[in-house]
Each structure stands twice: as structure tokens, then as C-alpha cells.
Amino acid sequence: MTVAEQLRPGTPADAVDGVTPRFVAEPTTGAACAAVLAAAAVARHATVIRGGGTKMGWGRPVEAVDLAVSTTGLGDLLVHRDGDLTATVGAGVPLSRLNTTLAARGQWLPVDSAFAATSVGGMLATNDSGPLRHRFGTPRDLLIGITLALTDGRVVKAGGTVVKNVAGYDLGKLVTGSYGALAAIVDATFKLLPLPHASATLRAVYNDPAALAADAVALAAGQLEPLAFDIRASGTPEGPRWSLFVRFASSPAAVSFQIDAARALLRGDTTALRDGMEARAWAEQVALPWDGEGVVMRCSWLPSRLADVLALLDTMGEGGEVVLAGRVATGSGLVRLTGPDAPIAAAIARARAASSPVGHVVLVRGSRALRAQVDVWGAAPSTPAVALKRALDPAGILNAGRGPI
């Protein structure tokens, strides 16, 4: 099949940030994907890689898209080597389908995305993660091999299928968080973990953010080993509420012991959550920043500055809703703000001020107007990142200017 034969006209269902691409390709092999990219590079076509389509509105506003390359056709490959605790999956495989397959053999890829339809490729390209990163890190930490389709028409691989391997440059890590701006991910290989035998979560509620911050310090200083350790702050016109969520997963006896030990340590008002209640609480926590209206920004902080971060949130409301769902020990979270764009732009500017306790403030979700007004990424790419972009995408066709590179 020639490259032209692989293309079909774009439809509104293929939209990238509300813009319908002129053409769509749905390659079913890495070679076909690379051939499409090579043709696009020659023609200087603005090209966006599209996985599950769950984050197409992220990044700088898009003016025009010539070509969307959908990875849906790269969604059949799924090799689970359960004895080796590894799996190789096509970029188009939804994360949820991967984990359903792995669970049949008692294993998982411990990444909790807020987006049910997210593809493995999209998860990697955005380094998507949730509360489980407390124990397992982000997808980059679980990735052991990758196959990439490049804009020069070649398909290359890096890493392999073994969990320990230092041969060659780790191109898998390089494309993690690149938002499809360097190459298209064809498939990826991950190390897996056994599913825990038992799990329970302690929720602690506070009326005072200083008490929460003190409890967070106490828990971190101890030797309990949570699977997840999250904070929620939800400020509404009725008043703010703060909670900690501490999840333990291990053998049943060890879980019970740690829940009791954590309860003894925490001064907040605690409730133990198990089974369906626990699952619902975490699903809600993961979805919290995204459910409902509003602008979503990502930010990071040094864990010791948690109290200052909560104080900063207090200044951001301007009468609207302010919600934070984040990782206590990692020092990262998503903030949702409701209200008109102008005060939100001012709030983002305050978060980016030199004296602010948070850094790496990224405007993730917002109207096109707001994303045009505010610097979405908040920083220029580093010198090496720019050089790598030039090396791997010399025609500069990938990602249609959405950033971050």
C-alpha cells in the first residue's frame, strides 16, 4: 500500500484540540507508521500522533493539523511473559485492556491514569500517572524497551525485554514525556509487578491544613511503607476540607498492622476503607481534578513545603472552586480552578512567581483563549532537548507546535 492509499480525510471525531485534521493515517505496522511520517516530513505536514484521544486538548492551541497518525491500528500486540514479569504491548493498546489481561495471571502495570481510554503510547508520551507513583514511579520507571517510528522512515528499537539492561542509549526514557514531538511509539515493553494480595486505605480528614502537613511529615518519617500517599484539598464556597489518603497493600495481616500503626500516628479524623469503598475512594481521587468544569494545572513542590502550597491554594479561589489532588511524598499534584479566565491567569502567574512554593506549573486544561494568553508550559525547553528535537525531527513536523518541544 502506498502512503497516499493509507490516508483518509479527517472527520470531527479525529479532532486535535477542536481542529479537524486534513488527513488521518491508521497504520497497522511500525514500518507503515514510519513511511507515513517520512512522507509527512518531506511534505512538511504538521503531524500529530493520536492514541486513545484522551488528551488532544492539552498543550498550546493548535492552528492547523495536516495529518493525524492514529495508533489504533497498533493495538493488537500484547505479549505477557508472566514468568519473567514483563509484557510487550502495541502503542494503541488501551491501558485498561492491558491490565485486564495481566490481572488474569495475577500481575499488573501499576499506573493509574484518570483516562479510561488512554493508550499505552499516550500514557508514555505524557508520562501519565496517578497515586500509585508513590510506590512504583511513573511509566518511565517501568519501561524497559521501546520501538519507535521516526520521521526519516526508519523503525528503531532501544532497550529490550529484560528488566536489567544497560546496552545502548535509553531512547524509551527519552520519548517519555515528549508528547509525540520526537517520534511515534510503535510498541513498548514493561516490567510488571505482582498484584497485591490485600489492600486497605486510611482516610484522615482535617479542618486545619497545618495539622494535615504535620501528619504528612510524621508518616513520612516513619517506617511504614504505603503503596500510595495522597492529599486532597477541596475548597468550595461552603469552606475548605483537607484529607490524606494512605493505602497499604501487602499480605492481609501486614495490611491490618500498618493501617493500625498509621491510625495511631495520624491526628486527623480517620476512617479505614476496604474493598468497594476503597476502590471507589481512589477512583474518585484520580478523577477529582478532571470531573466538573474548570481549568486544570499541574504543579510540583518540595514535600517540606506542603503547608505553603496549601496556603497558596487559599489565594487562588477568587470565589470559585479550588481542588487539589496530589502525591504527598512526590510533591506533585493537579489543581482545578473554576471561574473566568482573567483571575485564573493571574493565579497561574502567582503560582509561577519566584517566591512561590510550587514549580513546573503547566496549564493542562483550559480554553483555547486561556492557552493562547498564558504560556502553557511555563518554561523554554532545555538546550539538549532542542538539539534532540532537531536530530530526530529535523523537518519539525511533529506535534503541530503544541509543545513542550
Place this chain on the structure above:
Amino acid sequence: MDERIVRELRALCGASAVLDEPVQLLTYECDALPHLRQTPAVVVLPASAEQVQAVVRVCAREGLPFVARGHGTGLSGGALPVPGGVVISLARLNRVLEIDIPNRLVTVEPGVTNLEITRQVAPAGYYYAPDPSSQQVCSIGGNVAENSGGAHCLKYGFTVHHVLEVEAVLPDGSLARIGSRLADEPGPDVLGLLVGSEGTLAVVTKVVVRILRRPETVQTLLAAYDSISAAGTAVSEIIAAGIVPAAVEMMDALAIKAAEAAVHPNFPPADTVLIVELDGPAPEVRELFAMVESICRRTGASTVEVAADEAHRLRIWKGRKAAFAAMGRVSPNYYVQDGVVPRTKLPEVLGRIRALSERSGLGIGNVFHAGDGNLHPLICYDESIPGQADLAEQVAGEILTYCVEAGGSITGEHGVGADKKGYMPRMFSDDDLDVFQQVRDAFDPQRLCNPGKVLPTPRLCGEVPGPYREHPVERAGLAERF
């Protein structure tokens, strides 16, 4: 080396920081892979990032190749000098700059040893997780270059999982911050690329690492088996039970014999010993450890020795960590190999290695990280017997072939360096290698930063991979290696 350049380097870094007397240069001829040797033109020991920048700028201007060197403990010739080139030793950049316990961060210069980080934070109850066997002497800068692992990386990961940010001098002499101590810096993971790049992309001058809270409990057992396959079954069952041990190590009879001769860990006489360590909160460790113990007995362990106290545990680890050096007690020469196979292929590949040992007549000791399939075959030979060194080299290459055929890798933690670059085409296609070169050129368009490492160079006709042997053309003085 042009005397003008040496004078300039002395002016930049101080007279005592520039070595160019042949006897001074001897120390820098090789790293811990002594059969690859090359005398550098000059060695510079800068004492600050600014001095490293100044030296790299001179190299860039003059087109001089340069090689960064930590404490020289690398096992793949990654710090092998380049003829006519500069060695930049980071030994004087050895300060611990900041210890931030509340945020679990330690900032160090690259010449600080791996173990020094743990020493500094141990009083507060913390440690630095990656623990290569050389951790008492190896530098953190070298760990970053090699993405060093260690016995406990099964549970805790490698250097790349514990380094958050580095400051590095790029090959044009500019200083860059790569990565961030704050999470979620937007953009591609350049730090993930840099860690493990074997000193070919930049010279690291500062490293921010994450430290971990020391686990409440550590329990270790040593189980003796009469076959590797029985020990392998135990490992499979432990993994299948959903247990992630902190470490799972195996040693075979020859390695046990060597360790006994060297450090007397008092291992039981056995065909294979299996070491399993669990750590974490006490009730969890207690429960899972009982499961591991019962798996070991069920799979036919003749003895199961549980470390009764910390001294006992350290004695077991001393036996394991000394195994490489101990080979010197049982063989005049030995060659340490570092290959990886998928864990389930361990019995098959070890069987092939045993058959190879019998066929070649060379003893091969096996020490390996059984949890992640990382093999360290120790090939014994006697240089004084004509032909044995060459045979050992062939055997080492054959073992790597087995690893690649089993779906594994030519190196799990020692790096490609100068030693294994000839094997890279066995794992990677020409296109893969070409793109690696493109990525490298993005950092180092002049190709001056640790050239001749990692990627295969067009080889002299007749050159074979493996330990360095002088090529007849070189012997005749007609060619030299670059």
C-alpha cells in the same frame, strides 16, 4: 600534546592539577578492566565545575578528545583514555554539598563515593539504595555514567530511579541543569537518557539523589541446593507467590569455593547457594519470609540458614560481594562477564554455560542476580598457558551469544564501554545503532566526548570483540586504535 595547551590547562586548573609525566599517567591507563590500556596525553584534575567547563572548552577549541573518569572501578573500559587525548578526573570534585532530610535529597559532587552518601544520612535513618559491589570505592559520577545497579535493584531499581537532577558540562563547555529535584518537569526525559550514557554525552559535575528511609526489618536466608535447576525452581515459586524480595542471588560451586578461600563466609558445601533477602515493615517481612523459607524447603534445599543477626547477615553478603575478587584465589586469571537473560531462561542458559565449560576445559564460576536474570560468569584461565587467554575470550563471547539468543542483553550493569562495543550489532540493527549515533551527535557534534565507547567503530580487519589483543597491524606499528 602541544606544550601550549598543557600550559593553558595549568593556568586554568593550577600546576598540581595537570599531569603529563609518563609515570604519573600510568595510573590512568585503564579502569578495572586492565587488559584494555591506553596512555592519555594529559590528565587534568579540576576542582570545580567552572574548571571542568574551562578544560572542556579548551578540548572543544583544539579538537582534543576527552574522557571523564571517576574512581576507575568500571568493568567495561568506559574510562579508557583516548590516544593523544585528555583524561578529566573528577576525583577532586568530592564534596557533599547538601543533605536535605525532610525532602529526602542529597546533593553531591561526582567524586563522592556511593557508600559515602549512605554514611552521611545513616544517623538520620536513611540510605542510598543502589549498591554496586564496588560501592565502597566507586564514585557517584561513575554510577550515573553506567546506570549502576547492585544486588538490591530487583526491588529498588537502578541509579536512574534514584537520581533526580544533575548539573553537567556539555561537550561545548556550557553548563546545563538536566532533570529536576521537583517532580514533573515538562519535556522529554533527557536525564533518563543521560544516566547510563557511559560518559559519552556530557561530564556530570553535580548530582542530586533521592535517599530512602531505612526499612524497619531486613531478613536474609541462605539455602543450599544440589542443583542450579532446583534453586531456579525456588526463585520461580517465590516470584509466582507475588513476593518481590529485596535481593535474590545465586552462586555455584566454583564461586562458593572461591568465596570460602577468600573471606570465609562459612557457606555450606553445595552445588548452588541461593541468597534471598526481604525488607520492609516487620509484620510483612515476617509473614513473607516464612513463605520463602517454606518454598526453599519444598524445592529441595538441603539446608536453610536464616541470618540470626546483622553480623551473620553481613557475613553472607561478604561472601557474595567478594566473589569476583575471590576468583583470584582459585585461578591465575579470570574474565568477568555480564550478560542478562529473561529469568525463566536461566536454567537453560546455565546448562549451556556448563556444557561450554566442559567442552572448553575452562572453569566457569557463576555468580548472578537470579531475580532479574543478570549473570556474572567468571571464566578462569591461565595466561601462561599458550592459547588459553584467547580461548577464554572466545568462551566469554559465546556466553553473550547464549544471552542474546535467549532474548537477553550483552550487559546488565557493567556497561558496553570499549569492551563490548563490538557485540552491539548482535543486539541492535544498523539503523538502531545509527540513531544512537544521531542522538549522541546532538550532544557532541565534534565527537570528542569519550569517543570510541558504546558504539562500534569501523573495525580493523580481523579484530574480534573481547579482551584487548594487539592486532598484528598494530604490532607492526602500521596502525593504532582510535
